[in-house]
Amino acid sequence: MGYGIDSAEWPTGIEVPSPVKQLIERFYQLLDNSDPEIGYLLAGEIFADNGVAYFGATPFSGTEEIRNSRVNAWKVISMRKHEVLKVYLCDKNASDLLFTARVAMGLTNGRNVEGEFTGRLVIADPQTASPKLLLYQVWGDTSALVNALREG
Template sequence: MSSSYITAHTAWPTSVAVKPEVQRLLAHFYSLLDIPDTSVGHRFAEEVFAKDGVMFGMGPGFDGEAEIRKSREYAWIDYTSRRHEMLRVYAHDALGLDLLVIGRVEMGVRNGRTVNEEFVARFVVDEATLESKSPNGDDGVRLKFSRVWSNMEPIMAAMREQ
């Protein structure tokens, strides 16, 4: 897989081979999160998640294609930039489809402050899509579940600063 800032320092599991198409999908997920465009939810619905996928951020979840399409409508209200990096990936299953990611994100907030924070995320790949090809030319592999956890206090503190 070609290296980007998202995966440049990623340590992938050594006990399980995570398929290259799954690695590309996770990198694509984070690259979309870093695009300051409120319509990115449409790309999540079309390029990242299965039709019945579920996506949890730091707030309420988005269940299914219609909700995922709306998932980024308010994502940039408080932020000017985001830059995600995946640092470590752990696999729960022998196929490398249930994954835990430890990462770091740098976020610029509207008042000019910058916050660097670690996060943990879980991804479950939709096994039925593993061997598929998408009509838009990508691998076709999709997520059926994602959830992220992070300490929001440093971000909230930065937002309160003048």
């Protein structure tokens, strides 16, 4: 493991399978990469064909929408770094996870913001070598970002 999940606190008593942890790690590596082709990698490597990704309040459903979901992701952001803080299991097979995390962002106007958020990951085939995300949804206070964009 490494990027973004090293310091995370994982559940005790029920083991989250290594492929699920690797999926989460790879997911955040991709989200923090500004390459314009990242949407294709998210759609191919991370999400199931019928997956849904809520990036902010907007849902992107299925392969084609997820492929195109990152087109404007870096319009006002110059740097992004996610860090998972704590993971909670909602079931015994690790197919439904809640988590808390932190994100730090550098903005194109020179401002920097960071904050914590909460999210949910629903995972297809969590007990296999190749799990995929069925759902990614997050909730957080975006006022610091909105204010930093307004001030810049």
